[in-house]
Amino acid sequence: MRAKKLNKIDKEASSIINQELKRQQNELELIASENYVSLAVLEAMSSVLTNKYSEGYPEKRYYGGNQVVDKIENLAIKRAKKLFNAEHVNVQPLSGSPANLAVYMALLEPNDKVLGLKLDHGGHLSHGHQVNFSGRLYDFVQYGVNEKSGLIDMDEVRKIALKEKPKMIIAGFSAYSREIDWEAFQSIANEIKAYTFADIAHIAGLVAAGLLKNPVEIFDVVTTTTHKTLRGPRGAIIMCKEKYAKQIDRAVFPGIQGGPHDHVTAAKAVCFKEALSLEFKYYSKQVIKNAKALVEGFKNLDYQVVSGGTDNHLFILDLRNKNISGREAEKTLEKVGISVSRSTIPNDPSPPFNPSGLRLGSAALTTRDLKEKEMQEVVELIDQSLKEKDNDEKLNKIKDRVKFLCKKFPLAY
Numbered sequence: 001m002r003a004k005k006l007n008k009i010d011k012e013a014s015s016i017i018n019q020e021l022k023r024q025q026n027e028l029e030l031i032a033s034e035n036y037v038s039l040a041v042l043e044a045m046s047s048v049l050t051n052k053y054s055e056g057y058p059e060k061r062y063y064g065g066n067q068v069v070d071k072i073e074n075l076a077i078k079r080a081k082k083l084f085n086a087e088h089v090n091v092q093p094l095s096g097s098p099a100n101l102a103v104y105m106a107l108l109e110p111n112d113k114v115l116g117l118k119l120d121h122g123g124h125l126s127h128g129h130q131v132n133f134s135g136r137l138y139d140f141v142q143y144g145v146n147e148k149s150g151l152i153d154m155d156e157v158r159k160i161a162l163k164e165k166p167k168m169i170i171a172g173f174s175a176y177s178r179e180i181d182w183e184a185f186q187s188i189a190n191e192i193k194a195y196t197f198a199d200i201a202h203i204a205g206l207v208a209a210g211l212l213k214n215p216v217e218i219f220d221v222v223t224t225t226t227h228k229t230l231r232g233p234r235g236a237i238i239m240c241k242e243k244y245a246k247q248i249d250r251a252v253f254p255g256i257q258g259g260p261h262d263h264v265t266a267a268k269a270v271c272f273k274e275a276l277s278l279e280f281k282y283y284s285k286q287v288i289k290n291a292k293a294l295v296e297g298f299k300n301l302d303y304q305v306v307s308g309g310t311d312n313h314l315f316i317l318d319l320r321n322k323n324i325s326g327r328e329a330e331k332t333l334e335k336v337g338i339s340v341s342r343s344t345i346p347n348d349p350s351p352p353f354n355p356s357g358l359r360l361g362s363a364a365l366t367t368r369d370l371k372e373k374e375m376q377e378v379v380e381l382i383d384q385s386l387k388e389k390d391n392d393e394k395l396n397k398i399k400d401r402v403k404f405l406c407k408k409f410p411l412a413y
């Protein structure tokens with residue numbers, strides 16, 4: 001039993017996993033937070049490192065037998081430091097939300113005031129939403145984007161910051177498509193002596209490639225997931241100035257986590273090596289080009305784009321002039337094999353469960369090697385699907401075209 005492969009031992013689970021592989025092979029992935037990892041990352045994730053317990057940090061573990069695990073964790077740390085020019089990195093956070101929890105725990109006391117971006121303007125649940133631990137434990141006040149421009153208004157951020165005097169200011173978003181002025185955030189924080197915390201979960205790959213400004217050199221603390229534009233395993237890291245290193249490490253363990261997932265740490269190390277390569281720079285450049293091509297294509301078909309465009313890998317379509325809700329659009333596209341996620345638009349008149357927008361991203365399609373020309377085709381496929389939302393026959397034809405496009409640009413597995 002010990003040495004048998006999954007498909008010999010558990011046909012049921014194996015068949016379900018295979019169905020998911022087929023789905024990924026045959027569908028166009030435009031969910032902005034998803035990507036396809038390399039075979040090397042997959043291999044590291046399925047390694048025997050999953051067997052090990054290694055609570056603590058390299059050379060300071062609470063279990064024996066960690067000589068080898070120390071090497072892999074040190075390797076991941078070394079590469080992450082180089083990639084982001086960071087003074088200190090903790091590679092153990094299990095995912096983005098727990099990484100953020102660790103940052104709050106390291107620097108704040110319960111009920112401390114924090115300033116973050118409103119969720120329906122592009123923020124994240126873990127930036128103070130009342131259903132999330134962050135909103136329950138801390139006193140969040142929020143800034144939004146300008147109603148007309150869709151951009152963060154730094155004068156407004158400053159005004160709120162001076163009035164509310166938060167102990168921490170958060171910058172970083174799930175659904176904001178524009179370059180962020182990290183320096184402006186830092187200088188506001190300096191005025192009120194607040195901590196600065198950047199959450200670059202979405203854009204980390206583009207920052208690593210040098211295409212977007214890097215907050216790690218400016219901010220006190222920066223978190224990122226490793227599975228979005230960075231194209232690594234599901235997980236996260238925390239980067240900070242050396243003076244906060246102890247607090248951050250203690251908040252991750254023993255503060256909120258037990259043993260790190262060493263197999264994922266290994267996969268993070270592999271992902272960082274890939275992200276340090278020239279090839280990754282080209283990839284990331286194409287990600288932005290493809291996002292811009294999608295935006296242009298949609299605008300030509302009279303779609304409204306929040307903030308009018310994108311500087312990164314994602315953008316939000318405002319569907320109010322298209323007579324379809326975000327949820328209906330998501331469901332319709334699911335029928336033809338195009339994955340997207342519905343999204344709120346700033347000051348959305350509709351509820352979050354059925355919002356007015358759609359969030360699209362180019363990172364996954366770019367991994368499959370689709371370029372600007374294919375983006376035009378993707379726009380047409382989406383537009384036609386939304387127009388034919390009640391015609392299953394037409395939708396089936398579009399589904400065949402989606403499959404054909406996927407076959408032309410296969411995954412690495």
Ligand SMILES: *Cc1c(COP(=O)(O)O)cnc(C)c1O
Pocket residue numbers: 033095096097098123124126172173174199200201202225235236
């Ligand atoms: C995706 C995301 C997270 C959360 O990551 P999980 O790994 O899903 O917990 C946190 N912050 C931002 C800004 C994100 O986009």
